[in-house]
Amino acid sequence: EAQVTQNPRYLITVTGKKLTVTCSQNMNHEYMSWYRQDPGLGLRQIYYSMNVEVTDKGDVPEGYKVSRKEKRNFPLILESPSPNQTSLYFCASSSRTGSDEQFFGPGTRLTVL
Amino acid sequence: AQRVTQPEKLLSVFKGAPVELKCNYSYSGSPELFWYVQYSRQRLQLLLRHISRESIKGFTADLNKGETSFHLKKPFAQEEDSAMYYCALIAGGGNKLTFGTGTQLKVEL
Numbered sequence: 001e002a003q004v005t006q007n008p009r010y011l012i013t014v015t016g017k018k019l020t021v022t023c024s025q026n027m028n029h030e031y032m033s034w035y036r037q038d039p040g041l042g043l044r045q046i047y048y049s050m051n052v053e054v055t056d057k058g059d060v061p062e063g064y065k066v067s068r069k070e071k072r073n074f075p076l077i078l079e080s081p082s083p084n085q086t087s088l089y090f091c092a093s094s095s096r097t098g099s100d101e102q103f104f105g106p107g108t109r110l111t112v113l
Numbered sequence: 114a115q116r117v118t119q120p121e122k123l124l125s126v127f128k129g130a131p132v133e134l135k136c137n138y139s140y141s142g143s144p145e146l147f148w149y150v151q152y153s154r155q156r157l158q159l160l161l162r163h164i165s166r167e168s169i170k171g172f173t174a175d176l177n178k179g180e181t182s183f184h185l186k187k188p189f190a191q192e193e194d195s196a197m198y199y200c201a202l203i204a205g206g207g208n209k210l211t212f213g214t215g216t217q218l219k220v221e222l
Contacts, residue, residue: 033210042119042199042214043157050208058209090157098208099145104157 002027004105006091012111013081021076021108023091031094032074033058033102034066036087043090048098049074081112115140117202119213126190127221134185134216136174136200143205146176146183149212151197160185160198170194190220 004025013019025032033048035058045058049068063085065077074093078085089108094100116139126132138144148160161169163176163183174185183200200213 031208035212040122040214043212045210045212048208048210056208059211092157098203098210099162101159101162102149102210106156 002103004091004093004103006089006105006108008108009106010109012113014113015082016080019078019081019110021078021089021091021110023074023076023105024072025074025093025103026072027093027095027103028071029093029103030071030096031098031100031102032068033092033098034064034074034076035090035092036060036085037090037107038087046076046089050097081110083112086110086112115144115202115204115209115211117200117211117213119198119200119216121216122214123217123219125219125221128192129189132185132187132190132194132218132220134198134200134218136183136185136213138181138183138200138202140181140202140204145203145205146174147201147203147210148172148174148183148185149199149201151199152193153196157199190218192220192222194218195220 034046035043044060047066049055091105092102094102118137146163150160151157199215
């Protein structure tokens with residue numbers, strides 16, 4: 001089944017403890033992206049990637065890192081999480097660009113204490 | 114900077130009534146506009162985009178460059194239309210997607 005998967009789905013952690021949220025797609029898509037969803041703020045793009053080793057900042061990149069070593073994977077790294085990064089995170093992919101239909105993952109609910 | 118505004122957090126209509134979800138944007142160039150929808154317990158998914166000029170599930174949206182709007186319309190609301198709707202914009206030729214804050218549509222019987 002063609003899909004985007006994220007792991008973990010739920011995570012509670014403490015301030016400063018490095019964590020990685022994985023994202024994988026099996027559709028051979030070139031474009032991948034991370035968003036955070038917060039009440040009253042909608043979805044905001046964190047980072048996106050046009051292809052392997054090509055990444056760029058979205059609207060809210062501070063405090064996050066990403067890497068794209070393989071086409072199918074696009075992990076989101078929080079080196080030193082803080083409580084203001086408590087949010088619902090979505091990964092998405094599309095065939096070539098951000099203008100193509102984006103396929104979203106199920107979301108990862110992160111709580112930073 | 115590009116910006117998308119959805120002025121209504123919640124829109125409640127009766128079944129069979131017309132629906133209009135408002136979306137305004139600010140961008141000086143030629144944008145690409147989209148509507149994404151999230152049904153309960155489902156993933157966010159594309160509903161329609163302005164370049165396709167198509168009608169999906171009875172919904173249409175017309176890009177009005179003069180009013181910088183991309184309102185989503187449906188003549189007769191159905192119960193299954195209840196969902197969260199997001200308007201989104203990409204600057205022409207760009208790849209950074211900007212979403213609005215979303216409108217929760219509730220269709221009542």
